Amino acid sequence: MTWQNPELRAIYPVGVLAKDEGQFSFAYLRKASDAQGFRPFAGFDNMQKIYRSDRLFDFFESRVLSAKRPDFAEYVTKLDLDIDHATPWELLVKSTGKTKGDTVQLFPVPRQHGDELRLPLLIAGTRHLMSKKVSYLEQEDGKYTPEELEELLSGLLSGEELEIVREHDNATSNVARLTLQSSRRPIGYLPEWIAEEVDTLIDQGQVKLFVKRVNPPEMGWHLRVLADLVISSADGPMFASDDWSLADQ
Numbered sequence: 001m002t003w004q005n006p007e008l009r010a011i012y013p014v015g016v017l018a019k020d021e022g023q024f025s026f027a028y029l030r031k032a033s034d035a036q037g038f039r040p041f042a043g044f045d046n047m048q049k050i051y052r053s054d055r056l057f058d059f060f061e062s063r064v065l066s067a068k069r070p071d072f073a074e075y076v077t078k079l080d081l082d083i084d085h086a087t088p089w090e091l092l093v094k095s096t097g098k099t100k101g102d103t104v105q106l107f108p109v110p111r112q113h114g115d116e117l118r119l120p121l122l123i124a125g126t127r128h129l130m131s132k133k134v135s136y137l138e139q140e141d142g143k144y145t146p147e148e149l150e151e152l153l154s155g156l157l158s159g160e161e162l163e164i165v166r167e168h169d170n171a172t173s174n175v176a177r178l179t180l181q182s183s184r185r186p187i188g189y190l191p192e193w194i195a196e197e198v199d200t201l202i203d204q205g206q207v208k209l210f211v212k213r214v215n216p217p218e219m220g221w222h223l224r225v226l227a228d229l230v231i232s233s234a235d236g237p238m239f240a241s242d243d244w245s246l247a248d249q
Contacts, residue, residue: 001026002193004103005037009172011192014038016246017060017106019089026051026060028247041104048248056088060106063097064088078215080226096122098222105222107191110238116230117238120212123162123179123188123225126153134186135168136178141185152187153214153224162209162227164190164202175199179209179227188225197238198231206232 001015012035015028027050032038040047043059051057056064065075076083079094096105110117130149133142144152163180167189170176177195178186189195190209201207212226231238 002105002107002191003032003035003038004105005035006103008036010036012038013193013244015041015044017057022054024053024056026057029243030245030247031243032247050246050248056092060092060097061088063095063104063106064091065095075219078213078219078223080213094120094226096222105191107193110229110231116232118231119194119229121191121194121227121229122222123227124191124222126188126224127221129186129188134178136165136180136186137184139184149187150217152181152185156181156187156211156214156225158211158213160211162187162211164207164209177202190229194229198229201231208232 001013001017002011003014004011012032013029014032014035015026018025026044028040028044028047032047041059043057044051055061065072069075073083076086076091079086079091081090081094092106093108096107098105108120110119126149129142130144130146133140160182163184164177165180167176167178173192173195175196176192177190177199179188179190181187195202198207208230210228210230212228214225215223217224
């Protein structure tokens, strides 16, 4: 679970939501206390406690689109889920639980598939490419018109590989990674928390990114491009550093 400082725009991993044999748990990360401006979430005041429940906590359930909504079926399909079997937990994981103007997002952790680690994710920061130019490789691009950006997104194909490159001179992050389509034009960013975790592996050529689905504009910017991140190898287990330790440990 990440939180974004609304003024600095910096994004911090702050907690872990888990489901194990039907029971849900939430705990803060140790480094949550270092996130500038961060305050505990409502209902989770004690940052040293593991919270447990037999049902999804209200704080998170409120971030799941109601099945009573007329657009619910379309929403589930666009998240690449089965309308007859999708659970609130799956919807939360696939949608990131983000709402308009929100500072909180949830992401699944990578899972092992043979010799690879795979992570489904949503491309971040797409709409910001209409308001600024970005510098990468030996070129500069961006500040698209809405029509230009829509043309780039609609041209993406399922299974298409996206190139991952470092953005030069990013004002808020030294690990910012742009995602480029086939003609090397940026269409967004890797979420910052995963970019930081796999930064070295990207430089070693061990990380690939593939388009899974492109959703229509009415789905909202943060749901426009679903992708699969594939990590071919790693020297050790991911998310094993002290940064990812729970606050109660």
